[in-house]
Amino acid sequence: MKVSGFLLAGLAALSMAGCATRGPAVDSPALRDPEALAAAQAGQATRSAWLASQPDWSFAGRVAVNANGKGGSGRLDWLQAGATYRVALSAPITRQSWRLSGDLPTGAARLEGLEGGPREGADADRLLREATGWDIPVASMVHWARGVADPAMPADGIEFDNEGRLRTLTQQGWRVDYLDWFPAEGAQPVMPRRMEARRQGATVKVAVDQWQLAPQ
Template sequence: MRGLLLAALAAGVLAACATTVPRAPLPPAEREAAVARQASREEALAQQPDWNLQGRVALSNGQRGGSGRIDWRQDGAAFQVALSAPITRQSWRIEGDAGSARLQGLDGGPRSGPDAARLLREATGWDIPVQALASWVRGARAARGGPAQLQFSADGRLAGLQQDGWTLDYGDWRPSAVPGLELPMRISAQRDSARVRLVVDEWSGDGASP
């Protein structure tokens, strides 16, 4: 894993996920309507548990950073996340479900554990909340997470989410195959010095872009 990621964050990914401009809060009535729409979105997303995304990801953790291609497949609670660095031709894959995870592609062979995020942190030093991100990347609160705070842009779309110490920012919403359901193409997640920035090139599967 340490050899997988490039020495510096990819300029294209970083430019696509630039620092978010502070947002003015919506008037109470508009915010109430936006919260209601978000709840309806999350109900609709829960009915579309199987999906895929392909895109570009940039990671940083203190003084370390890197980037690569990402392919994420979600089948209900089960997941497979593959990250590859085209220049070095190295890759790793983590797969599992709510109670187990297996990480492949490291020196010394595969490693397993009960929690994907802990396994990644202990094996690689990267802080990536895999199970919560399965909800967050689609613009939804993690059902198994703690209380969340929501921020909305002037048009009522979800612009930010705070949950379990992580701050998420969203941008470039696109229509999906489900009428009235949009998906974000740019997501940034940050907690302390850990940061995950994602640019989605394609959604596919249930509820994906047509």
């Protein structure tokens, strides 16, 4: 299947150097003290419950994707309205963009901005993979981007840093590392500023500039 000119000309032109998502792997020590670890787990449970009560949210930032040595980076805007999402990625240099919209319960998605016109499919992950070559677990990213595990599947390898924030989790063969956080503001808990999701042959790096959650 033909890969879009946006990927070949736009994201490749930007390359990884144009995105501030590059950074070291998690190097802060994992929390080991049993009492502190229990407090961190309780805090994460409270945080997850609060986020679950806020079904409408958005963030703006940057993303860098690498799939088997090919990929690129660009501007990312994610808008979530309950179970539906709209994700826009743009490459400022080429002024090209694509838009992915979909519904989580059904998995159906629509991808616009590709050569040959929009494409639709019953599986967002497969649609992205076939149309762009990118390996992105869209449904799980809805949760990972906010710093919580995907409740639809088991999670292991969960670690916290010395400040009680989520440090690492593993799901569906992906290791997700949280490298930086926005501080809590009012009722809003700490939120990821920078994260990396990796599995063999694929990497997704996200750097968030701004979150929009519940009114403060």
